[in-house]
Amino acid sequence: MPVWEKTGLTLSCHPVVPEHVALPWDAADDYLLSHASTQNTLTINDRHGALSCALSNRATTVINWHDSACACEATRRNHQSNQLALDAGQLILSEEQIPASTRQVLIKLPKNLEQLKFWLQCCRERLPADTRYLLAGMVKHIPVSWLNWLEKEAATYRQEQVVRKARLLELTFTPKPVSEDHWNGYQTDSGLTLSGLPGVFSRQQHDIGSRVLLEHTDLPFCGKVCDLGCGNGLLGLTLKQAHPQLDVTLTDDSWLAVRSAQHNARQNQLDVSVRHGDILTAVHETQDWIVCNPPFHDGHKQLTNIAERMFEQSAKALVSGGHLLVIANRHLPYAGKLRRLFQTVEVLSADSRFSLYLCQKR
Template sequence: MFEALTPVSEMLARNLDVLTQQPLLVCGLLEDNLPGMLAQAGPAPRIFTTDFRYFQWQEQQGNSQIEFGVQPTQGAPGLLLLMPKAKAEAEYLLAACLPLLAEGAQLFMAGDNKGGVKSAPKLLAPYADQVNKLDSARRASLYQAELVRPAAPFKLASWVKGYSLELEKAQAPLQICTLPGVFSAGHLDSGSRLLLDNLGNLKGRVLDFGCGAGVIGANLLKRQPELELECIDISALALEATRLTLAENQLNANVYASDGLSQVNGTFNHIVANPPFHAGLKTFFHTTEALLSSAKNYLVHGGSLTLVANAFLPYPELIEKSFGHCETIAVNGKFKIYRAVRRS
């Protein structure tokens, strides 16, 4: 999945003489073995990632210089930030990483030209006097600056935003907590709303697959506090947002990182999902295809899988192949809700 170098890394390969003059802390949209390429050409970098799948893959490569979480704990003489898909997430990563760097540290930003990297000068302006464009190739660009103004100590709480979500039956609104780059970060999307409106009453052990900001899980627990809820995601920022959302509403669930269903144990009465559709700038089906093909094995007899998806995606065929049937229970034009039950 991460084997081939991305165009951004191919462009960076032309600049290894500059990038390997000092060990770097590498973070952001990591999609290949760029750290390995850097280590072959010079000092091994430290890696910080909020992506559990990438963290696991690097560990499997034998790389122990990697951290997974909401903020790094160890810095390096320099920083290489690969532009994430959300500008707010880039601001967050700079704020989290730069306090660990000394004044005079070299700062590099790279990314796809259509992915927001052209905003590098503005993003680095609070920390640097001058930002230079070092290279542009493969529709990607590399910027360089020097840290001349120490970054303020990082405080996660200052990056938490939120909104209220009205519920039915005169219940108090849910308070949703979000972090940069997390799905449903600013509002309840229409797909999640359609899903929530069509879940009905659930029972027993429930898995919120791809929990995001915890909107679905918190809604379920608010309606039915007796549920035994587990919330999984590959994003450390999503997991933290879910924990904050649950705590803000005095709700409890088991929240943990999982690459698909790989870290899940046992079986469930229900799996509920608003699965990812985009990863970085690319359409991304792998996680959902893996879920649809294996979900049946994680359900008790009579247990159900319910998910929302863009109407044009070919998920019914995949669900039918695994479960033997697929029911479309709701449509709102853009989204469809699919449900399947384990019958054997």
């Protein structure tokens, strides 16, 4: 496992990523660590727990706010491999769990500005005006419009010099009243009303790939059906609406996605199960069908390893003769992987952008 020289920690990515593709830390983590104080700290978007591990050696309380079940597992593993204590209360999933005693917030900047705004809003609703915010990311991923918005929104704003292509901002904010205005949504062609929280895939509009898959709701779906990587619940809820007899489970790595799918199931009065977990770790029942619109980005990196893990776990979770239905961007090299895992792989439709694969288990 690679060693973070600045800290002496041995850290790994979960799921495993080749070192030449990504490490569990980057120059932005170095920058944050060099400016962090020993105050009670909340880390946000610390993908593999690198900052959390480094700060645990200091005289401070560190709380890790993760949306991702996979990130929670990575943080646990890296603490364990470095023989560092990690209490259950140090991993939180929702804004309601932010400790009022927090005086320092460290944020690795996300890919999506709406998600950053959500995190800051949640912190400002719960933390006092003297709370110190340190935000860092790689320069190429921070648009000038983000810097302008932050400078306008902050009570105090300081931008440090660029170091090793990383930028660090130190800010304070005036507190804000609690707001529930985080939801955004749309209505589907089948009449479902769907909403989503910031950072959830396709929260504001029906994505094109899912439209292609949902043109095939007349396939012979039966028994137990899982919407893997459900996002706001579009695929699973549409199938439940079209085939009320199905036993539908929706699952996602993102807690915000799970909350959104649960909300949408209630709003549309559809009886489904929604679960939070890394790939299929929260789904223990064998499935007759799995439908999937897999991601091919992890933050700013384009990777296929998440989708490949989805395919591998789906092959194990399906009954004999069960089906996996996958919609994917046509340029992604999924066909070969699917053919190695499944007895038959049929391309139901293909155009210049998407391919729809119907795979049957041996």
